[in-house]
Amino acid sequence: MDIRKTKEFIGFGVLKLAAVIVLLALFTILYFVAVRGIKVINWEFLTQMPRSGMTAGGILPAILGTFYLTICAICFALPLGVAAAIYLTEYAKQGRLVRIIRIGINNLAGVPSVVFGLFGLAVFVKFCGFGISILSGGLTLGILILPTIIRASEEALMVVPRSFREASLALGATKWQTISKVVLPNAVSGMLTGSILGIGRAAGETAPILFTAVTFYSVRLPRSVFSEVQALPYHIYALMTEGTHPEAQIPIAYGAALVLVSLVLGIDLIAIIIRNRFRRRKKW
Amino acid sequence: MVIEIQNSKFKIKNEKEEKIEKDIRISIRDLNIWYANTRAVKDVSLDIEKNKVTAIIGPSGCGKSTLIRAVNRMNDIIPGVKVKGEILLDGENIYDEDVDVVTIRRMVGMVFQRSNPFPKSIFENVAYGLKINGFLRKKEIAERIEQSLKDAALWDEVKDRLGDSALDLSGGQQQRLCIARALAVEPEVVLFDEPCSALDPVATARIEELIQELKEKYTIVIVTHNMQQAARISDFCAFLMLGELIEFDKTDKIFTTPSKKVTEDYITGRFG
Ligand SMILES: Nc1ncnc2c1ncn2[C@@H]1O[C@H](COP(=O)(O)OP(=O)(O)OP(=O)(O)O)[C@@H](O)[C@H]1O
Ligand SMILES: [Mg+2]
Numbered sequence: 001m002d003i004r005k006t007k008e009f010i011g012f013g014v015l016k017l018a019a020v021i022v023l024l025a026l027f028t029i030l031y032f033v034a035v036r037g038i039k040v041i042n043w044e045f046l047t048q049m050p051r052s053g054m055t056a057g058g059i060l061p062a063i064l065g066t067f068y069l070t071i072c073a074i075c076f077a078l079p080l081g082v083a084a085a086i087y088l089t090e091y092a093k094q095g096r097l098v099r100i101i102r103i104g105i106n107n108l109a110g111v112p113s114v115v116f117g118l119f120g121l122a123v124f125v126k127f128c129g130f131g132i133s134i135l136s137g138g139l140t141l142g143i144l145i146l147p148t149i150i151r152a153s154e155e156a157l158m159v160v161p162r163s164f165r166e167a168s169l170a171l172g173a174t175k176w177q178t179i180s181k182v183v184l185p186n187a188v189s190g191m192l193t194g195s196i197l198g199i200g201r202a203a204g205e206t207a208p209i210l211f212t213a214v215t216f217y218s219v220r221l222p223r224s225v226f227s228e229v230q231a232l233p234y235h236i237y238a239l240m241t242e243g244t245h246p247e248a249q250i251p252i253a254y255g256a257a258l259v260l261v262s263l264v265l266g267i268d269l270i271a272i273i274i275r276n277r278f279r280r281r282k283k284w
Numbered sequence: 285m286v287i288e289i290q291n292s293k294f295k296i297k298n299e300k301e302e303k304i305e306k307d308i309r310i311s312i313r314d315l316n317i318w319y320a321n322t323r324a325v326k327d328v329s330l331d332i333e334k335n336k337v338t339a340i341i342g343p344s345g346c347g348k349s350t351l352i353r354a355v356n357r358m359n360d361i362i363p364g365v366k367v368k369g370e371i372l373l374d375g376e377n378i379y380d381e382d383v384d385v386v387t388i389r390r391m392v393g394m395v396f397q398r399s400n401p402f403p404k405s406i407f408e409n410v411a412y413g414l415k416i417n418g419f420l421r422k423k424e425i426a427e428r429i430e431q432s433l434k435d436a437a438l439w440d441e442v443k444d445r446l447g448d449s450a451l452d453l454s455g456g457q458q459q460r461l462c463i464a465r466a467l468a469v470e471p472e473v474v475l476f477d478e479p480c481s482a483l484d485p486v487a488t489a490r491i492e493e494l495i496q497e498l499k500e501k502y503t504i505v506i507v508t509h510n511m512q513q514a515a516r517i518s519d520f521c522a523f524l525m526l527g528e529l530i531e532f533d534k535t536d537k538i539f540t541t542p543s544k545k546v547t548e549d550y551i552t553g554r555f556g
Pocket of ligand 2: 348349350397477
């Protein structure tokens, strides 16, 4: 038998196996969460307040809390990250300083999320006086996803061909006109896709909001950005570690987990849809 | 006037001095350009006449693109480029500190070696330059677009599909679209960097024809690899080698009786 063919067969086999294992892991998690969570999910579960000391009722405050925190993080981090990326790739002189900033940003991405939580506690909660609130938690989450947004945006900007910029500048466009009318429209899909994927991840984080935004139980829904909130990831954690009725709490935790996973997958789906829509339009 | 001069050798001699004083549009003076540490253009000086076609020829990598891009300061956007010397546009040095680059580029348009339409519609491609330069009236924009597409010999092919993506055009059509886009803002000088390098003979012929017509209105500088093309369309010709200007003269002269041996060798293909 041909040795090369055998090698190829084994090579492909290994790669295929790796792919299958990854998929299997993903589906196992989904299946596991879905099977246990689906039992408690119904309309009431999604739209009602918790009752009887967390052992019954719905998880509406947690869903809303996660939603508000995510929105707050987006509103803060998306404009800031995109602006920083534009500055770094388009305006800043590509020298030592920019290199140092880039290294800084990359390191920021590697910082454990609990450290961001402590930072948020020190800066937003205490120093800025926002207290334990949606605002503090949202800003902390925002900082957590900032490196992802900056990197995605920088990459999206850098793949816009130089020839587009040259064409625009040669027509007498200013740098800003070139960026706003030629570069950004061609980079926006990449920026959004990368950023949204980052946001999806942030929505599921527990540690950054632990000291900055969440409470185990609140009697009413949050009324302003200065209210403390319940949030899905923390809700799950709390249900599993606190309280005295695990047999009632655990199913609720799985229900909340299923909602959270669906939420994150939904956000990812949005990113994919945006990317495909833009990709169909551009051909360069 | 032009024809008269070309027909009579006697007159050329008499009028040469005087003409140079009168019709110089761009004057390159001791120009040196560095990429990081390599000098791509070395002490080049040459004058470009108004309403004439000036060709720049020379072997690959000799600095033709670098030189032509210096004329509208396109090299500025490449990191690490250093320029020394002067380029006078109507007597004013475009490399002076207080010169506004945007104004220069507005006056000196450019068509690039590889066609680079925006991923927008045909209409939007040509309208872009107008819009950024403050043309807002719809009617005026439409008129200008029609005129420049006609000037670029593209109108008949696209007039019914102006809303289509420019990227759906053929390579030759895209290059003509880029020419139309450059003409729409009515520059006074147009720089062509090997505009035909990616085109078939038919499209090339059209663009050559076009350049002949354009020189009525514009001053033209064209980089080309193609000797025949330079001979056909240019009035003046500059031969560059390893960043140095070897010879610069009337095209007739360069192609019939070049004064340097290397020029002759290059033109006759006995070279490199
Ligand atoms: N961006 C750049 N960075 C560094 N060196 C460059 C850059 N662009 C060009 N050069 C160098 O400068 C020299 C002149 O290049 P240029 O592009 O002007 O040549 P050219 O005559 O236009 O060649 P061609 O006919 O192949 O287009 C070459 O040696 C090239 O390697
Ligand atoms: Mg070139």
